[in-house]
Amino acid sequence: MQDPTPAAPKPEILAAFEAAKGFMPLHEGLALYEAALEAGRLGLPLLEVGTYCGRSTILLADAARAAGVTAITVDHHRGSEEQQPGWEYHDPATVDPEIGRMDTLPTFRRTLHKAGLEDQVVAMVGRSPQIAAFWRTPLGLVFIDGGHTDEHASGDYEGWAPHVAEGGLLLIHDVFPDPADEFTGQAPYRVYLRALESGAFTEVSATDSLRVLRRTGAGI
Numbered sequence: 001m002q003d004p005t006p007a008a009p010k011p012e013i014l015a016a017f018e019a020a021k022g023f024m025p026l027h028e029g030l031a032l033y034e035a036a037l038e039a040g041r042l043g044l045p046l047l048e049v050g051t052y053c054g055r056s057t058i059l060l061a062d063a064a065r066a067a068g069v070t071a072i073t074v075d076h077h078r079g080s081e082e083q084q085p086g087w088e089y090h091d092p093a094t095v096d097p098e099i100g101r102m103d104t105l106p107t108f109r110r111t112l113h114k115a116g117l118e119d120q121v122v123a124m125v126g127r128s129p130q131i132a133a134f135w136r137t138p139l140g141l142v143f144i145d146g147g148h149t150d151e152h153a154s155g156d157y158e159g160w161a162p163h164v165a166e167g168g169l170l171l172i173h174d175v176f177p178d179p180a181d182e183f184t185g186q187a188p189y190r191v192y193l194r195a196l197e198s199g200a201f202t203e204v205s206a207t208d209s210l211r212v213l214r215r216t217g218a219g220i
Contacts, residue, residue, distance in 0.1 A: 007037055013062045016115035021094075021107060022055025024145075024173070031207035032143065032171065033059040039141035039169045040067025047139050047163075049128050049156045050146035050173075051075035053094070053104050054111035060143065061112070061120040069140065074124045074131050074160075077105040128152075132159025139163045144191065145173040153187035154194075161195065161220040170201055170213040195220070 008030065009017070017029055024032070036046050036059065046064050051057055051073040064071040078101060096103040105125060112118045124131050128146055142160045146152055157172075164170050172195070174188045192211050195201040198220055201213035 007034065009033055009059060009062050013058060013115065016111075017055060017058045019114075020055040020058060020111045021053040023052075024056045025208070028173070028207050028210045029056060029059050031205065031210050031212065032056060033063050035169050035171055035204075035212045036060050036063030036141055036143075037066060040064060040069050042140035042165060042168055043067075043069060044138055044140035044165055044168065045070045045072050046141040046143075047072040047074065047160065048143045048145065049074045049160055050144070051077070051104070051108055051123070054108040056143070056145065056173075057108070057121060058111065058115045058117060060141075061115075061117040065117070065120045071121045072124060073108075073121060074126070074128050075104070075108075075146070076127050077108065077125060078102050129155045129159050132156075132163075135160075135163060137163065138165040139168060140165060141169045141171065143171040143173070144188070145171075148174060148187050150187045150190065153191045157191045157194065158220065161200075164215045166215055168215050169204070170195060170215065172211045172213070174209050175206075175211050176209055 040063055046060055048060055057073055061071040094102050094104050112121055142164050144156045146156045161170055172188050172192045175192045177189055195213055200217040200219045202216045204212040204214050
């Protein structure tokens, strides 16, 4: 009989998650963790698109460690649209003073070091479509949490969803059906609808703006 109580990270992992710079709320993080634990049973890597400073990576990596697989993150570490200077989610502390551009990679590395998870994570630094173009390994989980324009959200989906293995999970963050959320969540919402309409994915759960889908058919 399956245990109905979801597994939870250890207190020190939760503390590291809550201390890390980022935007994912705890209840969505716990849903991510539960999905990652399940996907880890396939014995395949778990991949995150959109790393920022590593807040969600902590939970993905801890689940990967429990499953004996690797967590992979993909990000150019220059920040997405809404994180640039003058926008609501900009953090001046993430700007490299020498070149005047965002660089979240050093903070990300410190985040993993403090959480004791450096050995569980392979960080791929570059633009998502460029990396996806040469990727050939099946994935147990793909977590799309990158840019919020249609170009970027669609690019992440088209680049990485094909690599989700049969029975694997596709997670999409910042899914907001309300048209008032046009900038923050309508592009991920359109990708979510596209995944469902493809017939390749079936919804498993929804936790606020986080959607968990399972591959149940071919294609995207």
